[in-house]
Amino acid sequence: MSQPRAAVVGGGIAGLTAAWELARSGAAVELFEATDRLGGSIAPVALAGIKADAGAEAFATRTPAVRDFLSELGLAERIVSPNPAGAWLQLPELAAPLPATGIMGIPGDPEAADVLALLGPEAARRAAEDLTAEMTWTPGQAPTLGEVVADRMGSAVVDRLVAPITTGVHSAGPHQLSIRTAHPKLYDRMLEEGSLARAVAGIRASAPAGSAVQSLTGGMNTLVTALQEQLAELGAQVHLNHSLRHSDSHFLWEGDYDVVVPALDAAQAAQLIGGDEQPVQQTPPAAQTGTGVALVSLLVHAPELDSHPRGTGMLVAPQVTDIRAKAMTHISAKWSWAAEALQENLGSSHHLLRLSYGRAGETGGLGFDSTDEQLHAAALTDLPWLTGTSISPERVLDHTVVRWRRGAASEAARSLRESLATSAQTGTRIAVVGESYAGTGLAQIIPDAREVIQSLLK
Numbered sequence: 001m002s003q004p005r006a007a008v009v010g011g012g013i014a015g016l017t018a019a020w021e022l023a024r025s026g027a028a029v030e031l032f033e034a035t036d037r038l039g040g041s042i043a044p045v046a047l048a049g050i051k052a053d054a055g056a057e058a059f060a061t062r063t064p065a066v067r068d069f070l071s072e073l074g075l076a077e078r079i080v081s082p083n084p085a086g087a088w089l090q091l092p093e094l095a096a097p098l099p100a101t102g103i104m105g106i107p108g109d110p111e112a113a114d115v116l117a118l119l120g121p122e123a124a125r126r127a128a129e130d131l132t133a134e135m136t137w138t139p140g141q142a143p144t145l146g147e148v149v150a151d152r153m154g155s156a157v158v159d160r161l162v163a164p165i166t167t168g169v170h171s172a173g174p175h176q177l178s179i180r181t182a183h184p185k186l187y188d189r190m191l192e193e194g195s196l197a198r199a200v201a202g203i204r205a206s207a208p209a210g211s212a213v214q215s216l217t218g219g220m221n222t223l224v225t226a227l228q229e230q231l232a233e234l235g236a237q238v239h240l241n242h243s244l245r246h247s248d249s250h251f252l253w254e255g256d257y258d259v260v261v262p263a264l265d266a267a268q269a270a271q272l273i274g275g276d277e278q279p280v281q282q283t284p285p286a287a288q289t290g291t292g293v294a295l296v297s298l299l300v301h302a303p304e305l306d307s308h309p310r311g312t313g314m315l316v317a318p319q320v321t322d323i324r325a326k327a328m329t330h331i332s333a334k335w336s337w338a339a340e341a342l343q344e345n346l347g348s349s350h351h352l353l354r355l356s357y358g359r360a361g362e363t364g365g366l367g368f369d370s371t372d373e374q375l376h377a378a379a380l381t382d383l384p385w386l387t388g389t390s391i392s393p394e395r396v397l398d399h400t401v402v403r404w405r406r407g408a409a410s411e412a413a414r415s416l417r418e419s420l421a422t423s424a425q426t427g428t429r430i431a432v433v434g435e436s437y438a439g440t441g442l443a444q445i446i447p448d449a450r451e452v453i454q455s456l457l458k
């Protein structure tokens with residue numbers, strides 16, 4: 001076959017990965033991105049000239065997939081691990097480090113001292129019942145994370161340890177999140193082990209040595225820059241500010257392209273491919289259930305933060321009423337490259353922090369729909385509470401607010417993949433990639449997009 005022509009629609013990490021795979025296999029690639037920049041949920045933010053991540057800031061290391069990809073891109077030397085100190089948890093009456101042996105807040109050792117410190121003796125005793133209680137869950141069931149944890153370890157573990165993590169990190173309450181979506185192996189492992197705690201401990205023990213996440217010097221936004229450069233070297237054409245809809249995408253299906261890769265969420269991909277007449281155009285209900293978050297990044301001059309009083313950040317339990325943020329990342333405590341950049345450019349005792357607003361399922365709280373002024377004011381009030389210091393507002397030298405609408409991956413969206421593919425028009429091969437199908441996170445999306453394109457090209 002002469003050089004195949006490929007169109008990739010959407011320039012997030014899924015589209016960029018797909019475009020790179022296609023371009024290096026020799027295809028003539030055109031990538032169409034609706035906005036004025038590539039990267040989607042991976043984006044830079046600059047405070048007083050210091051660049052950090054506005055969206056995704058790390059990748060999970062439970063498989064080597066992202067590291068391998070970064071190595072193939074020549075970025076291996078820039079891979080960095082976070083400060084192992086870890087994050088803290090804010091409960092209504094105390095703040096303490098998150099249990100060292102947990103997965104999503106579920107303790108691998110319910111009798112450990114750090115678990116006892118956060119739960120108290122009675123709830124810790126209830127959690128330990130999991131180690132001996134008969135297993136009543138069965139393989140055919142599809143429970144939520146909240147149901148399983150409450151049953152095995154008690155509701156205090158759900159409310160005090162798990163909810164702060166799922167609402168803070170995954171934008172979903174424990175009772176909204178299927179256990180398989182929360183962690184693909186946890187449920188089956190629990191059935192094998194006869195205990196949730198032993199499943200957590202076993203999964204942690206079999207995880208690769210080292211930190212659970214890694215990033216790149218300069219942040220994950222530098223991956224987008226690297227991909228953009230390599231795509232240009234491979235001759236791919238990138239069209240920014242170019243939003244494709246079914247109505248104006250007739251050229252995609254009329255023989256111009258041999259391969260078309262919508263790298264959009266499932267609802268938009270269905271719209272693009274199906275148009276108004278096709279059954280696949282129906283928006284999958286799960287694709288509409290995303291939630292929004294607002295992130296306030298702060299640059300502060302505060303010697304009291306030099307000792308990293310809350311480790312690499314803080315997750316806030318939903319029951320805490322004094323703090324409006326759901327989480328804080330102390331970016332310059334977590335990533336040494338950020339601390340070094342601050343030191344080099346601004347001098348000592350400068351810190352970067354990122355506060356998140358917008359808890360899943362919460363009404364009336366601050367979040368995506370709040371104004372910049374409301375969010376900034378809340379961040380200034382929350383900062384002393386979150387850091388356990390008395391930092392005053394005038395020590396905040398710069399701030400930015402960024403909003404993200406987060407989509408939820410789902411079984412329903414994933415099952416669309418096949419029907420979307422079979423709706424291909426004459427001669428054009430179609431493959432859909434991205435978060436809707438692979439699940440949230442770079443460790444899911446990157447290997448999925450690579451596999452999809454590689455099998456398409458076979």
Ligand SMILES: Cc1cc2nc3c(=O)[nH]c(=O)nc-3n(C[C@H](O)[C@H](O)[C@H](O)COP(=O)(O)OP(=O)(O)OC[C@H]3O[C@@H](n4cnc5c(N)ncnc54)[C@H](O)[C@@H]3O)c2cc1C
Nearest residue numbers: 010012013014034040041056057058243244434435441442
């Ligand atoms: C605040 C935040 C923090 C996160 N942190 C992490 C983290 O630390 N680690 C991690 O692994 N994951 C993290 N994630 C999740 C991760 O960023 C996403 O799962 C991933 O980036 C999604 O990639 P994608 O390419 O599937 O979609 P997107 O990034 O959403 O990209 C889709 C692209 O398609 C474009 N587009 C949409 N419609 C059209 C159209 N009609 N025509 C052309 N272009 C179109 C969009 O503008 C966008 O650029 C985070 C997400 C957010 C929002």
